[in-house]
Amino acid sequence: MRRRSTGRGRFRTPLQGFTSTPRPLDGVPPFVWHGSIRSPEIAEQAAYYGDGFFANHIYWPKDHFQRLIGIYRERYAHYGHGTPEQAIVGLGGQVYLHRNSQEAVREFRPYFDNSSVYGHGPSLEEMTEQTPLTVGSPQEVIDRTLTFREHFGDYQRQLFFMDGAGLPLKTVLEQLDILGEEVVPVLRKEFSARRAAGVPDAPVHPALGVTGASA
Amino acid sequence: MKLAVVSAGLSLPSSTRLLADRLTSALVDRVPEVEVEVIELRDLAVDIANNLVTGFPASRLRAAIDAVTSADGLVAVSPIFTASYSGLFKSFFDVIDHDALAGKPVLIAATGGTARHSLALEHALRPMFAYLRAIVAPTAVYAASEDWGAEGLSERIERAASELAGLMGKEQPVRAQVDEVVPFEQQLAALRP
Numbered sequence: 001m002r003r004r005s006t007g008r009g010r011f012r013t014p015l016q017g018f019t020s021t022p023r024p025l026d027g028v029p030p031f032v033w034h035g036s037i038r039s040p041e042i043a044e045q046a047a048y049y050g051d052g053f054f055a056n057h058i059y060w061p062k063d064h065f066q067r068l069i070g071i072y073r074e075r076y077a078h079y080g081h082g083t084p085e086q087a088i089v090g091l092g093g094q095v096y097l098h099r100n101s102q103e104a105v106r107e108f109r110p111y112f113d114n115s116s117v118y119g120h121g122p123s124l125e126e127m128t129e130q131t132p133l134t135v136g137s138p139q140e141v142i143d144r145t146l147t148f149r150e151h152f153g154d155y156q157r158q159l160f161f162m163d164g165a166g167l168p169l170k171t172v173l174e175q176l177d178i179l180g181e182e183v184v185p186v187l188r189k190e191f192s193a194r195r196a197a198g199v200p201d202a203p204v205h206p207a208l209g210v211t212g213a214s215a
Numbered sequence: 216m217k218l219a220v221v222s223a224g225l226s227l228p229s230s231t232r233l234l235a236d237r238l239t240s241a242l243v244d245r246v247p248e249v250e251v252e253v254i255e256l257r258d259l260a261v262d263i264a265n266n267l268v269t270g271f272p273a274s275r276l277r278a279a280i281d282a283v284t285s286a287d288g289l290v291a292v293s294p295i296f297t298a299s300y301s302g303l304f305k306s307f308f309d310v311i312d313h314d315a316l317a318g319k320p321v322l323i324a325a326t327g328g329t330a331r332h333s334l335a336l337e338h339a340l341r342p343m344f345a346y347l348r349a350i351v352a353p354t355a356v357y358a359a360s361e362d363w364g365a366e367g368l369s370e371r372i373e374r375a376a377s378e379l380a381g382l383m384g385k386e387q388p389v390r391a392q393v394d395e396v397v398p399f400e401q402q403l404a405a406l407r408p
Binding site: 045061127130 | 408
């Protein structure tokens with residue numbers, strides 16, 4: 001059922017027939033994530049409400065995101081929602097895949113070199129070493145992504161930035177095929193096998209049950 | 216006690232580094248237990264430019280920034296280019312957090328081809344460190360080519376080093392904890408009427 005809100009608040013312009021989405025499904029509200037690139041205040045806010053915290057985890061070294069997630073986990077426990085390990089964490093990441101890792105680098109380099117974010121700074125090699133960006137074979141992406149768990153603890157959601165740097169649609173669709181066929185099934189299995197006891201799975205709508213698996 | 220020395224000289228050997236070394240040795244004479252770490256910005260030029268583009272320091276530059284921010288005192292020496300500090304010198308301080316040098320004792324010094332640029336120290340370096348809330352020693356040392364063979368430079372070096380040694384012995388203002396988080400209730404309370 002759609003609900004239209006009309007009214008005026010203290011902190012924003014008046015709402016006229018506004019429908020906020022997503023809506024609750026079967027009376028269950030959607031799980032709320034708070035995403036942050038650099039603000040520890042957002043980690044604190046997510047912890048206060050016991051909601052999920054998503055760190056964008058691209059373009060910068062892991063230390064910065066470790067700090068944000070460390071604050072979130074600690075404050076999540078402080079507010080009595082569970083142990084730090086039970087806090088609901090999501091991470092970004094960026095990958096470019098090819099069955100042959102040298103080909104992945106060869107194909108991605110012109111996009112990297114001319115990207116508005118990456119271009120004309122450190123090299124592709126330097127940025128893949130210093131930031132979460134991974135350019136290589138499915139196995140390399142799997143291995144790199146599994147290290148995220150070592151850096152941040154067990155976490156519930158992994159989002160990959162797949163259409164950055166001006167990649168054409170056809171390439172992005174091919175990338176999604178490789179990701180879906182060769183990377184994600186392995187990551188689901190490996191993350192699930194490694195998850196410590198007592199750490200919750202990713203939050204999903206009850207109708208999806210346990211099959212709404214993580215990663 | 217730790218002293219960081221930042222030299223933005225570009226040639227090898229460099230008169231800027233030479234001045235930095237003279238100031239350092241005058242400081243060490245007064246504070247013999249001090250540990251000195253010299254940072255040659257020339258070696259970090261590409262990393263500094265990359266940090267401007269990416270927003271984060273590569274590991275070598277991060278080590279240099281940590282050395283400067285954790286030191287008990289700083290000697291900062293730049294060549295004067297086009298009436299001011301060199302772009303490399305400024306860029307290094309641009310990539311350091313603007314609160315990170317608050318309360319830090321700093322000795323400023325510069326080199327140039329002519330004495331006519333000496334006040335760049337007072338018009339450029341001193342206000343920059345004032346903005347960063349560093350404690351800048353009253354004597355700034357300028358060395359033009361002609362000063363190296365003339366009377367006066369050694370006295371100014373000694374005086375500046377004495378002032379820095381005095382500042383380094385004093386208690387520094389306590390800086391806020393980096394990871395301090397404002398509790399969310401407090402943020403909410405500030406919004407309530």
